[in-house]
Amino acid sequence: xxxAVGHGHPVKVSAxxxxxxxxxxxxxxxxxxxxxxxxxxxxxxxxxxAASWVEYFPNLYRAGLIQGFVVELPPGSRSTR
Numbered sequence: 001x002x003x004a005v006g007h008g009h010p011v012k013v014s015a016x017x018x019x020x021x022x023x024x025x026x027x028x029x030x031x032x033x034x035x036x037x038x039x040x041x042x043x044x045x046x047x048x049x050a051a052s053w054v055e056y057f058p059n060l061y062r063a064g065l066i067q068g069f070v071v072e073l074p075p076g077s078r079s080t081r
Contacts (some may be wrong), residue, residue, distance in 0.1 A: 011064035012072035013053065020050025021069060032065060 013021070020042045024030070027045070030037040035054055038061075042051035054061045 008067065010068040010070040011060050013064070013069050014049065015071045016047070016049040017053045018050075018069055018071055020045070020047025021054075021064075023047060024050070035061060
């Protein structure tokens with residue numbers, strides 16, 4: 001995927017990925033720009049999906065640091081808004 005897609009909009013991730021990224025950020029244990037340390041902490045904190053996502057989608061991860069992250073709803077689900 002290309003980080004330029006959806007430029008200016010939050011990056012869509014699964015609920016598990018967002019939960020893991022939030023846990024790492026709230027731990028205060030690393031600068032979120034350090035992708036290798038974010039991955040390592042996510043694995044250690046039992047969020048392997050978040051760690052893998054950062055590893056496989058580094059451009060989207062960096063875009064999300066700037067534009068924010070939102071949960072991507074599974075196909076067929078409805079928003080509660």
